[in-house]
Amino acid sequence: MLNVIQFIIRFGTFFLFLGLEIVCIYLIVNYNKAQQDIFLNSANLLSGSVNEKFTKVRSFMNQYSVVDSISQENAALYQERFNYPFLFDTLDNFKDTSLVYSVIPARVINNSVSTQHNYFTINKGTSDGVQKGLGVITKNGVAGIVKSTSKHFALVISILNDDLKTSASLTRNGYFGSLVWDGKDPKYFDLQDLPRHAETKVGDTIQTSGYSLIFPKGILLGTVKEIKQKEGTNFYSLTCRIWEDMSKLDIVYVLKNNAKPELEQLEKDVYTDK
Amino acid sequence: MSIQINKLHFSLLRIFLIIAIQVLVIKNIRLPWDKEGYGLFLFYPVAIMFLPSQLSKPITLIIAFCAGITVDVFYDTPGVGAGALVAMAYARPLAFEVFEVRLGIKLGQESHNLNPGFFTLLMYAAVLLLIFCFCYFSFEYFTIYYIEDIIIKTIYSFLLSLTIVALYIVIFRPKI
Numbered sequence: 001m002l003n004v005i006q007f008i009i010r011f012g013t014f015f016l017f018l019g020l021e022i023v024c025i026y027l028i029v030n031y032n033k034a035q036q037d038i039f040l041n042s043a044n045l046l047s048g049s050v051n052e053k054f055t056k057v058r059s060f061m062n063q064y065s066v067v068d069s070i071s072q073e074n075a076a077l078y079q080e081r082f083n084y085p086f087l088f089d090t091l092d093n094f095k096d097t098s099l100v101y102s103v104i105p106a107r108v109i110n111n112s113v114s115t116q117h118n119y120f121t122i123n124k125g126t127s128d129g130v131q132k133g134l135g136v137i138t139k140n141g142v143a144g145i146v147k148s149t150s151k152h153f154a155l156v157i158s159i160l161n162d163d164l165k166t167s168a169s170l171t172r173n174g175y176f177g178s179l180v181w182d183g184k185d186p187k188y189f190d191l192q193d194l195p196r197h198a199e200t201k202v203g204d205t206i207q208t209s210g211y212s213l214i215f216p217k218g219i220l221l222g223t224v225k226e227i228k229q230k231e232g233t234n235f236y237s238l239t240c241r242i243w244e245d246m247s248k249l250d251i252v253y254v255l256k257n258n259a260k261p262e263l264e265q266l267e268k269d270v271y272t273d274k
Numbered sequence: 275m276s277i278q279i280n281k282l283h284f285s286l287l288r289i290f291l292i293i294a295i296q297v298l299v300i301k302n303i304r305l306p307w308d309k310e311g312y313g314l315f316l317f318y319p320v321a322i323m324f325l326p327s328q329l330s331k332p333i334t335l336i337i338a339f340c341a342g343i344t345v346d347v348f349y350d351t352p353g354v355g356a357g358a359l360v361a362m363a364y365a366r367p368l369a370f371e372v373f374e375v376r377l378g379i380k381l382g383q384e385s386h387n388l389n390p391g392f393f394t395l396l397m398y399a400a401v402l403l404l405i406f407c408f409c410y411f412s413f414e415y416f417t418i419y420y421i422e423d424i425i426i427k428t429i430y431s432f433l434l435s436l437t438i439v440a441l442y443i444v445i446f447r448p449k450i
Contacts, residue, residue, distance in 0.1 A: 013331040017364045020339045024360060027346075027353030028413055035416040042417065 071105035071251045074139070078253055079103040082216045101216055102256040104128055106136075108249040109153070116183045118158040120144065122252060125152040135214035135255040140244035141221040142166055143252050145214060154254075160186050160246050168221055168240075169209035170200055176209040179221065179240070186246050188225065191238040200224060206240055213260045281326045289321040289341055297348035300438070313430040317438045318345055318355075319406045322363050323399050324448040331367065338363035351414065358409035365405050373398045390450075395443050400436055407432045 008015065029039045059066075082101040106128075110121040124130045126149050136143045136156050144156040145164065157164050162183045168191055169176035175198035177191045191206055204224045210217025222242035229236045257263075296318040303315055322338045329337075342356030349355060376394040407428045415424050442448070 013335065013364075016332050016335050017360060020335055020360045021357055023339075024342075024353040024357030024413070027343075028357065028416065029353075031352035032354070035414075038416045 067251065068105070071107075071253075074251075075103040075105040075253055078137075078255075082255070085217075100257065100259050102129065102258060104130060104254040104256065106130070106154075106252050106254055108252055111158075111247075111249050113158070113160055113186055113247045116162055118160040118246075119147065120156050120158055120249060122154050122156060122254070123152065124254060125150050125154050127151050129256060130154045130254050131256070133214070133260075134257075136252050137215070137219055137255060138244050138249065138252050141219060141242055142208060142215060143244065143246070143249060146254065156252075158246060159189075159242075159244075166215070167209040167211045168206050169211075169217075170194075170198065170224075171205040171207050171220070172200070173198060174209075175200075176211060177235075177237070179206070187241055189222070189240050189242055191224075191240050193235045194238065196234045196236060200227060200238065202227065206238075213257050213263050215255065216257075282329070285325050285329075286337075288324075289337065292318050292321040293341060293344055296345060301348065305434075312427055313434045314410075314427075315438055316403070316407060316410065316431055316435040317442070319359060319362055319403055319435075320399065320439055320442055320448070322359055322366070323402050324450055325366075327370065327450050331364075334363050334366065335360055354410060354413045357413045358406050361409040362402050362406040366402060369398055369401050372401070392443060395448070396436075396440055399439050399443065400432075403435055403439060404428070404432050407435065 028035045030036065079101060082103070086100050104124055106122040106124040108120050109123050112118045112120065120143075122130070122136070130146060130149050132146055132149060134146045136146060142159055144158045144161070146154050147157045148155045159166065159179075160181050162181055165178040165180050167176055168179040175194055177194040179189050179191050181189050194200070202224050206221050206224065208215040208217060208219040208221065220243070222240045222244075224238045225241045226239035227236060228239065296316075300315045300317050304311075305313060318341065321341055322334065325334055325337065338359040339356050342359035343352075346352050346355045373394060376390060376397075408424070411424045411427045411431070
């Protein structure tokens with residue numbers, strides 16, 4: 001306290017000078033039209049500049065929440081899109097199930113692309129409804145299938161894993177085969193076991209076939225780059241370039257098929273009867 | 275003590291008269307070639323320049339503020355003259371330090387050189403007047419954008435005002 005008083009006494013003249021100048025500036029700004037306009041203009045410029053910088057900093061700080069918010073919106077749109085066909089299901093199979101597919105947005109927190117068996121980790125786990133066997137997609141196509149989960153995280157088998165086969169079809173005619181990675185270029189996949197009579201040409205698009213319990217039909221994956229005939233068989237394979245760049249995965253969406261347990265049980269019963 | 279109070283009374287009377295001359299006489303002087311009104315005769319800073327050296331700094335600042343506001347009321351420039359005069363009053367001790375030997379005055383002490391000489395007083399007054407003019411036009415323009423105009427007006431008004439201040443020094447031989 002004593003130091004404060006001593007400080008004020010020591011610099012009292014300066015503070016008085018400062019105070020009187022502030023009063024003068026107040027008078028100038030408030031009672032002189034020209035100076036008032038200049039002051040307001042300068043103040044606007046200054047505050048505008050400061051606000052702009054502050055907004056940039058704030059938007060930088062908020063970018064994650066914005067991305068999360070957008071991914072939530074995207075998830076809701078995906079959900080609507082994947083459930084849309086079931087609205088017109090004339091067999092009333094899903095009458096009691098308003099949502100066949102639920103979509104959970106997630107972020108990739110770890111990823112590998114350099115080996116033959118690649119995996120990535122997402123920041124959603126069992127507490128968010130993620131379970132083993134669920135499909136994971138991105139805005140550009142399929143990313144993988146959940147292999148194991150913890151409470152807050154899940155490990156996903158990447159499509160860049162030669163153990164993973166995804167059912168894919170030609171968009172133009174619906175003929176389907178298995179999409180597998182040959183372990184070489186992460187951009188190129190093989191669509192195998194297409195019947196010989198399936199017409200196709202380079203540039204055709206491929207999509208998920210919907211013949212699995214994991215991915216719904218119609219998720220576009222990439223385009224045909226090369227047609228390879230297999231000698232002595234009735235099948236051929238296509239080399240396809242996929243659109244997703246697996247080396248920079250960020251936002252992904254986990255697809256939960258709510259009808260899967262019922263369908264699995266049905267298939268299990270059929271195989272057991274055999 | 276009574277001498278100091280007498281000096282203060284005399285100084286206040288002198289301030290009153292200087293302000294009266296400024297707002298009643300000098301304000302109405304118009305130079306025939308200066309139709310734009312670039313040059314101003316700013317005489318009233320002498321009221322603060324030649325205040326007694328024993329007067330404390332805070333009182334000098336308050337007197338400068340009051341004198342400036344009074345003139346501003348007549349010039350219809352609230353705060354402009356007061357701000358400049360307060361700035362000049364704050365710079366006055368620095369001018370004292372610069373001219374300490376020549377003036378024979380140390381701030382806060384009784385003067386022992388009764389006749390510092392015309393040129394010494396004029397130099398001392400010129401430094402403070404220049405500070406005053408620059409501050410005055412800076413406050414008037416209130417933006418650095420017109421710095422050229424501020425400098426031109428400062429120099430022009432400084433030269434005009436200095437002639438009147440010189441006359442004042444010659445006629446009254448003020449004591450600090």
